[in-house]
Amino acid sequence: MVSPLETVARNHGAIVVERHGRRVPASFGSTAAEEAVCQASVGMSDRSDRDTFELRGDPVAIETALTELGPLVWASFIGADRALVRCEAETSPEVSDVLEHYGDVAAQIRTAAYAVIGLVGPRASELLNEVDLTPSGLIIREGRDSFEIVLPADHGPQLWDFLIEAGKPFDLACVGHDALDRLAASRRTGRSA
Incomplete structure (x- = not known):
């Protein structure tokens, strides 16, 4: 399955791989840097997985x-x-x-009908309070500092680009699944990544 965000993610440097039958951004250049962004500010990811x-x-x-x-x-x-x-x-x-x-x-x-953009990090909530996602985006809270924005698939790329700009004051950066997987593993084991 190809994500509606694949092209826009590639345009921002994503290295796309297939995992469990779905194409996802593995990284945007540096897994360690992406993991750090999720711990310090806000990371944005394609959650079509x-x-x-x-x-x-x-x-x-x-x-x-x-x-x-x-x-x-x-x-x-x-x-x-x-x-x-x-x-x-x-x-x-x-x-x-x-x-x-x-x-x-x-x-x-x-x-397949939806694009889903994940926002992870201590500044994710702050960013979401500053942007207006109506009428097309629905925010679902996944965890304390983790949110998903669900919207019609054809609106996903436009919102991705909008969030890149709107997220600059919040130090937003694109993050891939390698960093998200490492963060999830560190949460499960109770240690800081």
């Missing part, structure tokens, strides 16, 4: 399903009876299995 589900139906049933899915997903309502759900590609079958048990919830995998 993950799956996106659209849920429609009874809001209480959606909430119940999201509670059952717990740490497998992060989500946001986009209407009274609609939510976007994000998960790692390898947990997508498990997420699908859980959602099948909810008759009041219609779930569709819509990964």
Whole structure:
């Protein structure tokens, strides 16, 4: 699967590789420097490596399903009876299995319909407070200093370029999956990267 952000990421120096059947930026030149950016300011990444589900139906049933899915997903309502759900590609079958048990919830995998830009770092929230993403961008909080901006695929490259400029005062830099993987590993082991 090719990301809607691949060309714009390459234009900013991405080295693109295939992982788990998806093409992702491995790095933008220096994994160590990209990791440092995520720890000190804000790193921006292409998160097309993950799956996106659209849920429609009874809001209480959606909430119940999201509670059952717990740490497998992060989500946001986009209407009274609609939510976007994000998960790692390898947990997508498990997420699908859980959602099948909810008759009041219609779930569709819509990964290809969206571009997803990740923002990671202590200044990510500050940057998001300064930019206006309406009407097309939905912000989903993944963790304390980690966010995803989900938007229609064809708007992704424009938002990437916009964030490059808007992020300059926040020391934003593009980061690849090698740095993100190292950060995730250091979080799991409880040590500083």
